[in-house]
Amino acid sequence: MGPVTKQAIFLGGELYRFGGFRGNHPLAIPRVAAVLDLCHALGWLPESERLDCPEADHEQLCMFHDAAYVEALRRADSAGHVSADDRARYHIGTFENPVAPGSYLRAACAVGGSILAADLAMQGRLPFHPAGGMHHGRRDRASGFCLFNDPVFALRRLAEHGLDRIAYVDFDAHHGDGVQDAVAADARMHTLSIHEAGRWPHTGAADDASTGRAVNLPVPPGCSDGEYRVLVDEVVLPWLDMIRPDAVVVVCGTDALDGDPLSAMEVSNGAWWGAVAAVVARVPHAVVLGGGGYNPWTLARGWSGLWGQLSGRSHEGPLNGPARAVLQGLHCDLIDDDEVRQEWISTLNDRHGAETIRDPVRMLARDARQALARRHRQLSLLETP
Numbered sequence: 001m002g003p004v005t006k007q008a009i010f011l012g013g014e015l016y017r018f019g020g021f022r023g024n025h026p027l028a029i030p031r032v033a034a035v036l037d038l039c040h041a042l043g044w045l046p047e048s049e050r051l052d053c054p055e056a057d058h059e060q061l062c063m064f065h066d067a068a069y070v071e072a073l074r075r076a077d078s079a080g081h082v083s084a085d086d087r088a089r090y091h092i093g094t095f096e097n098p099v100a101p102g103s104y105l106r107a108a109c110a111v112g113g114s115i116l117a118a119d120l121a122m123q124g125r126l127p128f129h130p131a132g133g134m135h136h137g138r139r140d141r142a143s144g145f146c147l148f149n150d151p152v153f154a155l156r157r158l159a160e161h162g163l164d165r166i167a168y169v170d171f172d173a174h175h176g177d178g179v180q181d182a183v184a185a186d187a188r189m190h191t192l193s194i195h196e197a198g199r200w201p202h203t204g205a206a207d208d209a210s211t212g213r214a215v216n217l218p219v220p221p222g223c224s225d226g227e228y229r230v231l232v233d234e235v236v237l238p239w240l241d242m243i244r245p246d247a248v249v250v251v252c253g254t255d256a257l258d259g260d261p262l263s264a265m266e267v268s269n270g271a272w273w274g275a276v277a278a279v280v281a282r283v284p285h286a287v288v289l290g291g292g293g294y295n296p297w298t299l300a301r302g303w304s305g306l307w308g309q310l311s312g313r314s315h316e317g318p319l320n321g322p323a324r325a326v327l328q329g330l331h332c333d334l335i336d337d338d339e340v341r342q343e344w345i346s347t348l349n350d351r352h353g354a355e356t357i358r359d360p361v362r363m364l365a366r367d368a369r370q371a372l373a374r375r376h377r378q379l380s381l382l383e384t385p
């Protein structure tokens with residue numbers, strides 16, 4: 001793939017140092033703040049390349065979400081507790097989707113950041129918004145740690161700019177169900193998700209095409225670098241060539257990386273950065289969002305290295321002292337101290353992963369290619385006068 005030539009811009013800042021998930025919630029780890037710290041330690045984040053995320057206002061949020069749900073979340077946030085009725089109706093105030101002071105602001109800023117990212121992409125910039133990518137959020141309720149669904153706002157904003165072919169690529173280890181369903185009725189939107197089979201939310205089977213514009217690639221546990229590359233080269237990129245989108249929104253949950261406690265994919269960060277860069281290089285306008293990711297070491301290295309890739313920077317060899325100190329200072333309830341690999345502290349780049357390609361993955365790629373070819377023929381018939 002060619003080098004990324006657009007000027008990248010990092011969205012997010014100090015807001016992400018405070019509040020957020022607490023206690024033993026899988027998201028109660030430093031995420032965007034650790035990325036900011038690591039990028040600063042590497043000298044990769046001058047102020048001129050960073051913008052804060054604006055808060056989406058009530059009217060903007062209600063362009064996708066139900067007003068009653070938005071109100072319930074705001075009410076819970078300011079009251080500091082969730083009523084039984086709101087918990088039952090909107091799935092907030094549960095272990096899965098806790099609400100604490102600041103939750104509303106962070107979620108509304110994730111949406112504001114995704115809207116801004118779409119505008120910046122249309123201005124020829126390459127925005128990276130790691131606090132975005134909350135792909136499970138539903139119109140009228142929270143789901144899967146996601147309150148608002150910011151990727152939907154990025155997609156809709158691109159459509160508001162007059163684009164009529166928009167792609168969504170989801171590299172998170174979990175199926176991007178919320179986004180797929182939210183845009184299913186919109187003929188301008190085409191979605192693709194690579195995720196681990198057998199994981200929550202248990203949707204996104206290989207034969208799930210939604211309303212005909214969704215592609216789903218559920219990979220068996222243990223997905224290797226070689227397998228990831230086969231899926232990207234043989235399905236994702238040909239799919240982009242087929243639909244020729246004007247813009248793409250990419251969700252980059254780091255739970256696809258080797259070492260994540262909530263998934264069993266074994267992709268190295270180098271293979272994963274290459275996949276995102278290949279998608280971004282293929283499409284005129286791109287918005288790059290975060291997503292899940294529950295290992296703070298692989299997350300901080302994964303997103304920092306992704307920012308490096310997008311902004312034309314790279315790092316080889318051992319990390320400098322300040323960068324190591326950032327990684328050394330991380331902690332995670334889901335990962336024991338003796339499970340913290342030495343390279344998670346000392347390097348940015350994972351060792352290359354396995355190139356082995358198992359038969360089920362070859363078949364998944366082959367079946368997906370055949371389905372694409374069938375769809376392409378149908379599209380050609382429709383487009384022939």
Ligand SMILES: [Zn+2]
Nearest residue numbers: 172173174292
């Ligand atoms: Zn995930």
